[in-house]
Amino acid sequence: MVLALLTVAGMAAAMGLRNAVHCVLALTLGFVGIAALYLQLGAQFVGLAQIMVYVGAVAILAVFAIMMTHNPESANSPVFSSQWSLGCIVATAVFAVLARAICSSAAFTQLLPPQPEVTVHQIGDSLMHRYVLPLEIMGLLLTAALIGAVVIAMDRREEMK
Amino acid sequence: MNSLQNYLLLSSLLFSIGLAGVLIRRNAILVLIGIELMLNAANINFIAFWRFGPDPSALTGVIFALFSISVAAAEAAVGLAIILAAYRHSRTTDLDQMNSLKG
Numbered sequence: 001m002v003l004a005l006l007t008v009a010g011m012a013a014a015m016g017l018r019n020a021v022h023c024v025l026a027l028t029l030g031f032v033g034i035a036a037l038y039l040q041l042g043a044q045f046v047g048l049a050q051i052m053v054y055v056g057a058v059a060i061l062a063v064f065a066i067m068m069t070h071n072p073e074s075a076n077s078p079v080f081s082s083q084w085s086l087g088c089i090v091a092t093a094v095f096a097v098l099a100r101a102i103c104s105s106a107a108f109t110q111l112l113p114p115q116p117e118v119t120v121h122q123i124g125d126s127l128m129h130r131y132v133l134p135l136e137i138m139g140l141l142l143t144a145a146l147i148g149a150v151v152i153a154m155d156r157r158e159e160m161k
Numbered sequence: 162m163n164s165l166q167n168y169l170l171l172s173s174l175l176f177s178i179g180l181a182g183v184l185i186r187r188n189a190i191l192v193l194i195g196i197e198l199m200l201n202a203a204n205i206n207f208i209a210f211w212r213f214g215p216d217p218s219a220l221t222g223v224i225f226a227l228f229s230i231s232v233a234a235a236e237a238a239v240g241l242a243i244i245l246a247a248y249r250h251s252r253t254t255d256l257d258q259m260n261s262l263k264g
Contacts (some may be wrong), residue, residue, distance in 0.1 A: 003173045011175055011198055015182035015191070023191055027198075034175075034201055035252035041168075050204075053230050058197060058237045065190050065241045065251045069248045080185045081257055083215045087184025095177035102169045116217035123227075126220050134224075138231050149242035155249065 003040065007033030018079050020066045028059045042115050045123050169207035176202035188249070189254040193240045200233045 010030030017023045031054040038047035081087070127135050179198030185194050204226045213224020248254050251261070 004167075008171070008174060008178070011178045014185065014198070015178055015195060018179050020188055020191060023194070027194055030198075031201070034205065037168075037205060038208055042217075043208050043212070043226070046204075046208060046223055046230070049230055051226060053234050054197075054201075055194055057234060061237060061241055062190055062194060065244060069190070071253065079187060081187045084185040088181055090184060091177045093180035094180055095173055098173035098176070099170060099260060102166060102173065116212075118218075118220065120221060122220060123223060126224060131217075131224050134228060138228055142231060142235055144240050149238040152239065153245045154243040157164045 003033050003036045006030075007037065021063065024059055024062050024066065027062070028055055031055050031059065042118065044118070045120050165209055165213040168205060168213075172202040172205040172209070175199075175205070187202045187255050187257055189240070189256055190258070192256065193237065193244065196240070197233060197237060200229065200236075204229050204233075 007030050010026050010033055013026035014023045014030055017026060031050065035047045035050040035055070038044075038050055064131075169177065173261030176199050178197045178200065182198065183192050186195065207222050207226040207229065211217060211220075211226075214222065244254060251259055253259065
């Protein structure tokens, strides 16, 4: 319960604060809360991967991007777009529909099954046997994304001279 | 805080917060962060359904969440690179001012 409150508070602050760097710090708090929820659900490896990938990489990347695109002139412009009330209505409607569907469903009567024993050894074993093809494709995707990100972000003006 | 329903409600709340951020923020980087938040809400669903599902020892939910995290990381890298390229082109990350398609 405390973890859920922490996560929601961090994420809401990340979407509502004025200073973009403060937003990313609040977002980091929310990601840590989500990782703690994974640990609570018994998925230790996913929780630690969440901390490594999101807190360690994505948040740092976002901070770098914010600092590289920082524009002091826009410090006083409004944070929210011109149609923010419409966006709020859509988001609230989506949450209302989802919550209604969840609360009215009859599929949630079962009790908590016993805690499964998931070791990193088992995860590595299944990644190397049953899921080896998805793992290879994921490696290819990450390589392509890395090269693509470098190519897109590269400054082309020096080449043209 | 230990039934499947509560986890699903939490993840739908996080999804809605991310959706609101995507729709109302002006800064392109924060819009991308909102998309990350929605992906995280989906990951919470994967783990919760795995934990409360009929066969938690099958590891499918864990593996699916791991692959989903990897795809989200790749998406964040490419998205931020696109934002940097657009910033270099138009000198702004304000989405209300990025309204030109003429190049």
